[in-house]
Amino acid sequence: MKRIAILGSTGSIGRQTLEVIANHPLEFGVEVLTARSNSKLLIEQAARFLPSMVVITDNSHLDTVRTALAGLPVRVCGGEDALEEAVTAAGVDIVLAAMVGFAGLIPVIHAIKAGKQIALANKETLVVAGELVTRLAAENKVGLLPVDSEHSAIFQCLTGEKHAEVDKIYITASGGPFRKLDITALEKVTSHDALKHPTWNMGAKITIDSASLMNKGLEVIEARWLFNLRPEQIDVIVHPQSIVHSLVQFCDGSIKAQMGLPDMRLPILYAMSYPKRLNGLFPKFDFAGYPSLTFEAPDSVRFPNLAIALEAMRSGGNMPCIMNAANEVAVEAFLHDKVGFYGMTRIIEKTIQKATFLSVAGLSEYIESDREARSIASSFV
Numbered sequence: 001m002k003r004i005a006i007l008g009s010t011g012s013i014g015r016q017t018l019e020v021i022a023n024h025p026l027e028f029g030v031e032v033l034t035a036r037s038n039s040k041l042l043i044e045q046a047a048r049f050l051p052s053m054v055v056i057t058d059n060s061h062l063d064t065v066r067t068a069l070a071g072l073p074v075r076v077c078g079g080e081d082a083l084e085e086a087v088t089a090a091g092v093d094i095v096l097a098a099m100v101g102f103a104g105l106i107p108v109i110h111a112i113k114a115g116k117q118i119a120l121a122n123k124e125t126l127v128v129a130g131e132l133v134t135r136l137a138a139e140n141k142v143g144l145l146p147v148d149s150e151h152s153a154i155f156q157c158l159t160g161e162k163h164a165e166v167d168k169i170y171i172t173a174s175g176g177p178f179r180k181l182d183i184t185a186l187e188k189v190t191s192h193d194a195l196k197h198p199t200w201n202m203g204a205k206i207t208i209d210s211a212s213l214m215n216k217g218l219e220v221i222e223a224r225w226l227f228n229l230r231p232e233q234i235d236v237i238v239h240p241q242s243i244v245h246s247l248v249q250f251c252d253g254s255i256k257a258q259m260g261l262p263d264m265r266l267p268i269l270y271a272m273s274y275p276k277r278l279n280g281l282f283p284k285f286d287f288a289g290y291p292s293l294t295f296e297a298p299d300s301v302r303f304p305n306l307a308i309a310l311e312a313m314r315s316g317g318n319m320p321c322i323m324n325a326a327n328e329v330a331v332e333a334f335l336h337d338k339v340g341f342y343g344m345t346r347i348i349e350k351t352i353q354k355a356t357f358l359s360v361a362g363l364s365e366y367i368e369s370d371r372e373a374r375s376i377a378s379s380f381v
C-alpha cells in the first residue's frame with residue numbers, strides 16, 4: 001500500500017484525491033492531510049480517513065481542529081513550518097502537492113530532499129523554480145509525476161519513447177469561458193463570469209488563470225522543466241472540448257495523443273498508481289457524446305497573458321518567479337473585483353518592468369523575488 005500525504009486536501013484536487021483513495025483502499029492510504037484555513041472540512045476528512053497527522057497552516061484555526069479531533073489517533077499541528085515534518089515523515093511514500101501558488105514550493109523541496117515521490121499538481125512550483133526542483137529531484141532519485149492533465153497526457157505519450165526522438169509537444173487549452181469574446185467585451189467581464197469554466201471544475205485561482213490563458217503560459221513553463229524541452233519545442237493549441245489532453249510529435253512525424261473525459265481523478269489516479277494502471281471507477285469516454293473534436297490557434301492579442309508568460313520563460317532566471325508573484329496578486333485583486341480583466345495584465349507588465357531581474361537564481365533569491373514582486377504588484381492594484 002502507498003501512503004499519501006496530501007498538501008491542500010480541502011481544495012479541488014485534494015478532495016478528488018481523497019475520492020480516488022476511497023475507491024482504492026487496498027492500494028492507497030492517507031498519511032497526512034493539510035489545509036490553510038478550512039478547518040471544518042479538514043476535521044471531516046481527518047475523522048473519516050484517520051491520517052497520522054494533520055496540519056492547518058493558519059494557526060488561528062488550530063484549537064478548533066485540535067478540540068474536534070481529540071480522542072482520535074491523529075496528531076494535529078499548526079503553522080507553515082509543520083509542513084516540513086508532514087512531508088518528510090517516515091510513513092509517507094508519496095506527497096501529492098495540491099496547495100495553490102508559490103506557497104507550494106518549499107514543502108515540495110523538503111519532500112524531494114527526504115526522497116519522497118512527488119505527485120505534482122502545484123504547477124507554480126515548476127514555474128518559479130523549475131531548474132532547481134528538477135535538479136534536486138534527479139539528485140535525490142525522486143520521481144516528479146505530473147497531476148496536471150496536460151502533463152499527465154504528455155507523460156503517458158512519452159512512456160516507452162526516447163527523449164532524443166521527440167520533435168515537439170502540443171499542450172491543449174480549452175480556451176476558457178471567454179474564448180469567443182472580443183476585447184471590448186473582455187474589458188467588462190467580472191470574476192463571477194470567469195468562475196464559470198466550460199469544461200473543468202477547479203479552484204478559484206486556476207479558474208481565473210484559465211480564463212486569461214495565463215494557465216497555459218504556466219503550463220508551458222511547467223512542461224519545459226518536467227520534460228526537459230527547449231521553449232521552441234512547445235506549442236499551445238486550443239481544443240474547446242477538452243478531450244485530447246495533449247500530444248507529442250516525434251521526429252518521424254508521428255503524433256501520439258492521450259484522450260479521456262475532462263476528469264482530474266484520472267491523472268490523479270495515474271500519478272499515484274504509476275507505473276501500474278488501476279481500474280478507473282468513474283465515467284468513461286463515449287464517442288457518441290463528442291461527434292466533433294476541434295482545434296484552433298490561441299489568440300495572444302485578446303489573451304496577452306499567454307504571451308507574457310512565454311516571454312518570461314525565454315528571459316529565464318527569476319523572471320517566471322516575478323511574473324508568477326505578480327499574477328497571484330493580480331488574480332486575487334480580480335477575484336475581489338478590484339481590477340478588471342486587462343487590469344491583471346497591466347499589473348503583471350508593470351511589475352515585470354520594475355522588479356529586480358536576476359539571470360541566475362537559487363531558492364533564497366526566489367523567496368526574495370517573490371516578496372519583492374508581490375509588494376510591487378500590490379502597489380499597482
Ligand code: NDP
Nearest residue numbers: 008010011012013035036037038099103121122123202203
Ligand atoms: P484550491 O484553491 O481548490 O485548493 C487549494 C488547497 O491548498 C486548499 O486545501 C487550501 O486550503 C490550500 N492552500 C491554499 N493556499 C495555501 C497556503 N498559502 N498555505 C497552505 N495551504 C494553502 O486549488 P486547486 O485544488 O484547484 O489547485 C491546487 C493546485 O493544483 C494549483 O497549483 C493548481 O494550479 C493545480 N491544478 C489544479 C487543477 C484543478 O483541476 N483544480 C488542475 C491542474 C492543476 P484551504 O481550503 O484551507 O484554503
Ligand code: MG
Nearest residue numbers: 148149150219
Ligand atoms: Mg492543466
